[in-house]
Amino acid sequence: xxxxxxxxxxxxxxxAILILSGPVQAFxxxxxxxxxxxxxxxxxxxxxxxxxxxxxxxxxxELILEISGPKFVxxxxxxxxxxxxxxxxxTITRIQNSSYxxxxxxxxxxxxxxxxxxYGYRTGKLAYEISLYTSNYPVGDYDTDLKVTIGEDEFSxxxxxxxxxxxxxxxxxxxSSSRGSSACETSWxxxxxSSCTNGLETRTCEKVLRACFAGSAPLQARFCNNEIxxxxxxxxxxxxDNLVExxxxxxxxxxxxxxxxxxxxxxxxxxxxxxxxxFILILFLIGLLSLITVIILFRKI
Numbered sequence: 001x002x003x004x005x006x007x008x009x010x011x012x013x014x015x016a017i018l019i020l021s022g023p024v025q026a027f028x029x030x031x032x033x034x035x036x037x038x039x040x041x042x043x044x045x046x047x048x049x050x051x052x053x054x055x056x057x058x059x060x061x062e063l064i065l066e067i068s069g070p071k072f073v074x075x076x077x078x079x080x081x082x083x084x085x086x087x088x089x090x091t092i093t094r095i096q097n098s099s100y101x102x103x104x105x106x107x108x109x110x111x112x113x114x115x116x117x118x119y120g121y122r123t124g125k126l127a128y129e130i131s132l133y134t135s136n137y138p139v140g141d142y143d144t145d146l147k148v149t150i151g152e153d154e155f156s157x158x159x160x161x162x163x164x165x166x167x168x169x170x171x172x173x174x175x176s177s178s179r180g181s182s183a184c185e186t187s188w189x190x191x192x193x194s195s196c197t198n199g200l201e202t203r204t205c206e207k208v209l210r211a212c213f214a215g216s217a218p219l220q221a222r223f224c225n226n227e228i229x230x231x232x233x234x235x236x237x238x239x240x241d242n243l244v245e246x247x248x249x250x251x252x253x254x255x256x257x258x259x260x261x262x263x264x265x266x267x268x269x270x271x272x273x274x275x276x277x278x279f280i281l282i283l284f285l286i287g288l289l290s291l292i293t294v295i296i297l298f299r300k301i
Contacts, residue, residue, distance in 0.1 A: 026056035026108040031065075031146040031159030038134050040167035046130040046159070048146055052098055052123055057105040059120035061149045065090075065130060069142030079121065081128055091131040098124030113153050139166050186212040196224040198280070 030049040067073040075087040081094035105115030144159035186209035
């Protein structure tokens with residue numbers, strides 16, 4: 001008698017555990033990620049999986065990949081992998097499919113949702129590969145969630161977090177300065193031209209990235225005369241970093257104009273400013289030659 005009572009108690013205890021635990025979940029969701037620390041401009045790939053139990057039939061309406069962080073994205077697509085909305089910069093490919101049949105859907109996912117009879121996805125796995133291009137995403141931390149909508153019900157699964165890091169110009173991080181290297185090219189940044197002092201305007205120019213190739217330095221000193229500056233600007237993009245001379249052409253002007261035209265020149269040497277002494281010396285020579293010319297003309301008279 002005692003043994004029967006003991007046996008009944010054991011059986012009752014087992015049934016109680018089964019009732020409390022409930023049936024096995026009829027389908028499960030997974031959201032995986034291949035790279036948790038991408039740099040801006042890199043592509044990361046999510047894998048979405050829906051495992052469907054043998055007794056289940058899922059009439060899936062849509063899937064949603066939500067990305068929350070400095071930028072929020074809600075990419076909606078159907079069970080075929082076709083975009084519905086909000087998937088800019090995202091590519092979706094269905095990589096695994098299950099049979100699509102007419103049957104009864106129990107909809108057990110923690111609770112019974114009773115989808116009833118209808119067409120749905122049966123035993124097997126639905127899987128999708130989702131590629132996200134991070135170029136337009138700000139640097140920062142992001143959370144991910146997968147949601148599946150069936151009728152009025154929504155089922156969700158949290159995915160892996162990821163952090164987008166700032167992009168770099170060279171993977172090696174070195175100080176490459178090779179001409180034409182696509183991984184290390186830069187440009188010049190120049191200040192505004194100064195006010196005219198002793199006939200000259202000046203400015204300073206620096207590379208944006210000091211270790212990278214940026215071509216010839218822009219002009220950093222110019223005459224206040226606009227006509228001369230137009231000529232200098234035409235030479236600003238040339239490969240010559242050294243001596244540049246601007247000579248006036250001979251014309252039907254006076255003898256004094258021809259002498260001053262032969263003497264007048266603009267000197268630009270690399271990144272150095274033209275010393276004021278050169279400009280003063282040029283003016284002195286022009287004045288001296290003009291005086292000699294006037295004396296010679298008066299003697300002839």
